[in-house]
Amino acid sequence: xxxxxxxxxxxxxxxxxxxxxxxxxxxxxxxxxxxxxxxxxxxxxxxxxxxxxxxxxxxxxxxxxxxxxxxxxxxxxxxxxxxxxxxxxxxxxxxxxxxxxxxxxxxxxxxxxxxxxxxxxxxxxxxxxxxxxxxxxxxxxxxxxxxxxxxxxxxxxxxxxxxxxxxxxxxxxxxxxxxxxxxxxxxxxxxxxxxxxxxxxxxxxxxxxxxxxxxxxxxxxxxxxxxxxxxxxxxxxxxxxxxxxxxxxxxxxxxxxxxxxxxxxxxxxxxxxxxxxxxxxxxxxxxxxxxxxxxxxxxxxxxxxxxxxxxxxxxxxxxxxxxxxxxxxxxxxxxxxxxxxxxxxxxxxxxxxxxxxxxxxxxxxxxxxxxxxxxxxxxxxxxxxxxxxxxxxxxxxxxxxxxxxxxxxxxxxxxxxxxxxxxxxxxxxxxxxxxxxxxxxxxxxxxxxx
Amino acid sequence: xxxxxxxxxxxxxxxxxxxxxxxxxxxxxxxxxxxxxxxxxxxxxxxxxxxxxxxxxxxxxxxxxxxxxxxxxxxxxxxxxxxxxxxxxxxxxxxxxxxxxxxxxxxxxxxxxxxxxxxxxxxxxxxxxxxxxxxxxxxxxxxxxxxxxxxxxxxxxxxxxxxxxxxxxxxxxxxxxxxxxxxxxxx
Numbered sequence: 001x002x003x004x005x006x007x008x009x010x011x012x013x014x015x016x017x018x019x020x021x022x023x024x025x026x027x028x029x030x031x032x033x034x035x036x037x038x039x040x041x042x043x044x045x046x047x048x049x050x051x052x053x054x055x056x057x058x059x060x061x062x063x064x065x066x067x068x069x070x071x072x073x074x075x076x077x078x079x080x081x082x083x084x085x086x087x088x089x090x091x092x093x094x095x096x097x098x099x100x101x102x103x104x105x106x107x108x109x110x111x112x113x114x115x116x117x118x119x120x121x122x123x124x125x126x127x128x129x130x131x132x133x134x135x136x137x138x139x140x141x142x143x144x145x146x147x148x149x150x151x152x153x154x155x156x157x158x159x160x161x162x163x164x165x166x167x168x169x170x171x172x173x174x175x176x177x178x179x180x181x182x183x184x185x186x187x188x189x190x191x192x193x194x195x196x197x198x199x200x201x202x203x204x205x206x207x208x209x210x211x212x213x214x215x216x217x218x219x220x221x222x223x224x225x226x227x228x229x230x231x232x233x234x235x236x237x238x239x240x241x242x243x244x245x246x247x248x249x250x251x252x253x254x255x256x257x258x259x260x261x262x263x264x265x266x267x268x269x270x271x272x273x274x275x276x277x278x279x280x281x282x283x284x285x286x287x288x289x290x291x292x293x294x295x296x297x298x299x300x301x302x303x304x305x306x307x308x309x310x311x312x313x314x315x316x317x318x319x320x321x322x323x324x325x326x327x328x329x330x331x332x333x334x335x336x337x338x339x340x341x342x343x344x345x346x347x348x349x350x351x352x353x354x355x356x357x358x359x360x361x362x363x364x365x366x367x368x369x370x371x372x373x374x375x376x377x378x379x380x381x382x383x384x385x386x387x388x389x390x391x392x393x394x395x396x397x398x399x400x401x402x403x404x405x406x407x408x409x410x411x412x413x414x415x416x417x418x419x420x421x422x423x424x425x426x427x428x429x430x431x432x433x434x435x436x437x438x439x440x441x442x443x444x445x446x447x448x449x450x
Numbered sequence: 451x452x453x454x455x456x457x458x459x460x461x462x463x464x465x466x467x468x469x470x471x472x473x474x475x476x477x478x479x480x481x482x483x484x485x486x487x488x489x490x491x492x493x494x495x496x497x498x499x500x501x502x503x504x505x506x507x508x509x510x511x512x513x514x515x516x517x518x519x520x521x522x523x524x525x526x527x528x529x530x531x532x533x534x535x536x537x538x539x540x541x542x543x544x545x546x547x548x549x550x551x552x553x554x555x556x557x558x559x560x561x562x563x564x565x566x567x568x569x570x571x572x573x574x575x576x577x578x579x580x581x582x583x584x585x586x587x588x589x590x591x592x593x594x595x596x597x598x599x600x601x602x603x604x605x606x607x608x609x610x611x612x613x614x615x616x617x618x619x620x621x622x623x624x625x626x627x628x629x630x631x632x633x634x635x636x637x
Binding site: 097197 | 503505527528529530539547549551595628629633
């Protein structure tokens with residue numbers, strides 16, 4: 001398949017709810033994702049709390065490429081491609097640290113914290129003063145945005161503003177990044193898991209888009225109880241905060257999708273974090289403080305979500321942001337950034353980190369089962385016969401409300417979020433302009449016009 | 451642990467016998483894991499067990515002591531568990547629907563370089579010993595999945611009758627990015 005021959009309809013049939021297995025295994029489609037999607041989409045790079053001081057850096061990734069998130073002496077954040085302009089060697093090979101220069105090990109070109117090329121050995125003799133240092137600065141991202149401490153970037157200078165891209169998913173992302181008592185922002189990253197698994201990256205993203213249907217695959221942890229109140233006899237892997245809530249699966253024009261929950265009008269605190277009375281007291285306080293501060297809006301609480309293309313989150317129990325970095329069509333590097341309120345008491349932070357570790361990531365009792373599913377779903381999609389048969393995405397087809405924004409709300413477990421996600425995916429691979437990429441489903445506009 | 455002290459330990463008349471006893475205990479312990487006799491394995495863990503596997507990081511020369519490994523008691527690691535969570539992990543496998551270990555992996559632990567690096571209060575009558583070792587753990591899963599975990603272990607064993615209990619285990623896996631989809635096995 002040549003790139004010019006790419007026709008989205010060959011892979012994504014949202015009317016019938018059929019999506020080709022090719023998009024999870026095909027090397028050419030993967031190459032096009034790297035060329036056309038990861039070079040344009042807003043991507044999550046890291047959190048400001050990982051680089052609090054001047055000179056701090058964190059080596060991150062965008063797509064399959066290494067980037068540096070750093071803070072310069074004027075406390076400005078930057079994101080650069082981690083590659084020397086001369087012969088491409090990584091100029092930073094530490095996972096994190098503090099420096100005043102990024103010096104390439106190969107020929108010793110040295111760059112400042114603002115990316116400027118400062119040092120070129122034998123500059124006078126070998127380059128006769130003609131080398132344009134400004135033009136040979138580290139390659140910088142097209143746009144960068146620090147949203148409540150979470151740093152996002154895109155290689156495309158023509159990309160829309162971060163918040164335009166985010167659209168209505170903003171109020172759901174806020175639920176992840178805001179303090180538990182409702183104060184805006186204030187989160188910090190307390191650690192990052194990094195691991196490689198043999199699966200297409202989109203299986204991971206889809207999991208968080210609101211695939212609540214896969215809940216059954218976590219039956220083992222639900223049976224034994226690993227939640228924040230497990231020692232107090234509560235089964236399951238989380239507390240029962242959403243027991244009386246109305247669940248919502250919301251999709252947004254730019255391809256984001258979330259599963260959140262709306263508490264009843266006369267909601268009261270549901271005891272949680274009961275393993276430790278001090279922690280329980282803290283979350284009880286946060287619940288009422290948030291309610292006081294946010295009023296009606298406090299009824300919305302987060303579960304999971306995925307910001308297009310590869311930024312997933314768990315909003316509450318546990319609480320983290322994830323990146324699914326593509327390595328190959330069938331290999332993904334997962335990064336999970338664990339979040340707490342920066343000013344939470346030490347006992348709360350300690351409780352949360354232990355809960356996160358037993359729940360999340362490759363050592364987490366819940367998510368091990370996810371990795372097993374993603375691996376074997378990918379592997380079983382490779383076969384010539386298998387690839388003739390698209391995946392079934394017909395769940396709750398047509399069962400959604402169109403929103404004013406051009407997204408959708410579904411009030412039952414639904415695959416409308418992935419259908420919407422792959423619609424945007426196809427537009428990226430189609431090379432569509434940004435107004436289409438963030439414009440929502442054209443059929444919704446038709447519906448609205450009728 | 452200073453080099454001098456280690457040498458003094460190793461030349462102590464009781465060292466060889468104690469080292470053999472401790473090694474035998476550790477070999478027995480991993481055999482229980484490989485044989486999937488998880489409840490018997492749990493019985494060898496002290497009630498106040500700390501089971502810790504830090505994450506490793508690439509840091510600048512000179513920063514290794516301070517920053518190469520994540521630390522117990524703060525932040526995120528691969529494992530920082532107590533006996534309760536390890537018991538939960540065993541119970542999870544025993545549900546028969548923990549799909550990351552259903553069907554069960556084949557796991558083979560190889561332990562070597564077993565050395566006693568401290569004994570409290572003394573080698574003559576130790577209540578606790580600190581033991582360093584190397585591990586090579588092979589995991590074969592379903593048909594084609596193979597993972598090799600290599601690293602160092604630092605264990606604190608506590609005398610318990612004529613045997614020992616594991617009171618603390620630090621597992622230093624020699625990888626930064628985990629080159630495996632899961633850590634669904636015991637170390």
